[in-house]
Amino acid sequence: MPERIFRNRAEAGLALADRLRQYADRDDVVVLGLPRGGVPVAFEVARSLHAPLDVFVVRKLGVPGHSELAMGAIASGGVRALNQDVITWYRLSTETVDDAARVEQIELERREHAYRNGRTPLPIDGRVVLLVDDGLATGSTMRAAVLAVRRLGPSRVVVAVPVGASETCRDLAKVADEVTCLETPEPFEAVGLWYEDFSQTSDEEVRRLLTTARLGVEKKTA
Secondary structure (H helix, E strand, O other): OOOOOEOOHHHHHHHHHHHOHHHOOOOOEEEEEOOOOHHHHHHHHHHHHOOOEEEOOEEEEEEOOEEEEEEEEEEOOOEEEEOHHHHHHOOOOHHHHHHHHHHHHHHHHHHHHHHHOOOOOOOOOOOEEEEEOOOEOOOHHHHHHHHHHHOOOOOEEEEEEEEEOHHHHHHHOOOOOEEEEEEOOOOOOOHHHHEOOOOOOOHHHHHHHHHHHHHHHHHHHO
16 A cells, blocks of 8 residues: 555645655756646646646557557657557558547647647757656556657656556656656556545646746746
8 A cells, every 4th residue: 555645636746746856946857747637746846846847748649449559659849759669560551650640639739729828838958857647557658758758859857656556667767767656556556546636637727737837937037
């Protein structure tokens, strides 16, 4: 059993921030929340560490008939990251990948528009990126996010979550520079079991948190 069940995503974010104190008050750190549920967690991390906050929208490209298995992903910034091993194993054609990417691009663009209100993404090149979500089950979306962020030239990629399956956290350490999973309960079963309130995060809440974080940074630098 874990040490605690988190009351909500905000409490989980504060606990996660305590573990990430080495990244506080640095001008080379950016916190990226995976929408939607990762953003409330990332908001508290960014506020506690005095770091800028942004979203990183990732859409997994599932293998036809095996949607949980990622053959790649598309992400914010026009990034496409493909898993060539999966593509080769399942003998997936370029057309199959392109078709899946077109479908997911529609939802990615909808979310980008909904969350950013025309603002450009924060620069990642040469920076330490803290990729934050509310938990890790299979880890396929986070893995895709790590691979996609790598294409944008960060100096370091850190995966940070309040709770995750232990095997998933170990596997992500193979692609990320650092993985912080506060709690790795056994048996894990599902992320939502480790929150008292795991209600769905809305697009409006994501927008509100991003706006609040941006205004806080502008006030600090004014």
